[in-house]
Amino acid sequence: MTRKLVITENITLDGVIENDGSWFDPTNDSDQGRQLAETTRAHAAESDGFLVGRTTFEEMREFWPRQVSDTTGVTDHLNRVEKYVVSRSIDDPRWDGTTVLRGGDQLEAEISELKKREGADIVLTGSISLAQQLLGLGMVDELRLFVYPVVTGSGRRLFTPDHDIRDFALAESRSIENVVLARYTR
Template sequence: MRELVVTQNITVDGVIEAGDWFAPADGGDEVLGVLRDQMAQADGFLTGRTTFEEMRGFWPAQDDDATGVTEYLNTVQKYVVSQTLQEPGWEPTTILRGVDDVRGLKSTDGTQIVCTGSITLAHALIAADLVDEYRLFVYPTVLGQGRRLFPDGTPLALRLTACTSFGSGVAQMIYRRTD
């Protein structure tokens, strides 16, 4: 069974979506190194339609990206959960119609499937108890408002398996479900 990993850039107060608070360069080279390692462990990239369309409009056009993100996203098997998308237009991509399709995907052969961004999808995956691991890049910012990774009424028992702090002030915290 494949593992589903939710990776998010998150504020100290748990916000993952609130305007333009996040800048990837803020994490520095140390965070980029960790991201590269994590990309090497995953053979599937899962997102919702809105995030997919935003990424599809940006990443394929990058031709001077030294980070490796462009190459990864252009070659990894992408899965987009959407009821309306008909033609992905960014190969290799498979369209999934809902959370039940994600559950089926987890039962296929492969390594990790990583979901990032896509707050609506992340909430649905959490509610369906499909997430095996949370990799949170915690930025030293408090916004006081915005959409949080764990909405009110989402009790979860998690176990901290790793915590790394970086010179930029970002910390990565990895949590796994307790079974």
């Protein structure tokens, strides 16, 4: 059995996943934030691989390992799983449990090899360009979209006009207060 590659993104109603800091906070300690964290922890328990691009990796490497009172569970999860960063410029990731993938022309082969290995899901979050590339290559097995009732009017989007996602079917839809989790599988 091959591992699934899952894209998990927070997304606005108009399809933006780029967070300008005004509509999504992963450390939100409200009732909704705690419910979202609980859902994220449940999803994280199904994975043992975390895939990101260089920019997201560097942002996360500087933030999550420094969290000492993390109630979201993200720090514990990232310390537990194998991390894969796609980068042509990183040689020393400076984060235990990280493997550097070179991407480019090798991306499809590298991800195929990861999916063939024994293990649980590999989850990609953030990493807009990488997510778009993997969607374009048809390598994504599941989409988990946390849809926020926000319209930003601008920002980078997950889907481009050339992405054909018609072979994804809705597997789950539920609300977490005013956020909707829409989960699609191939």
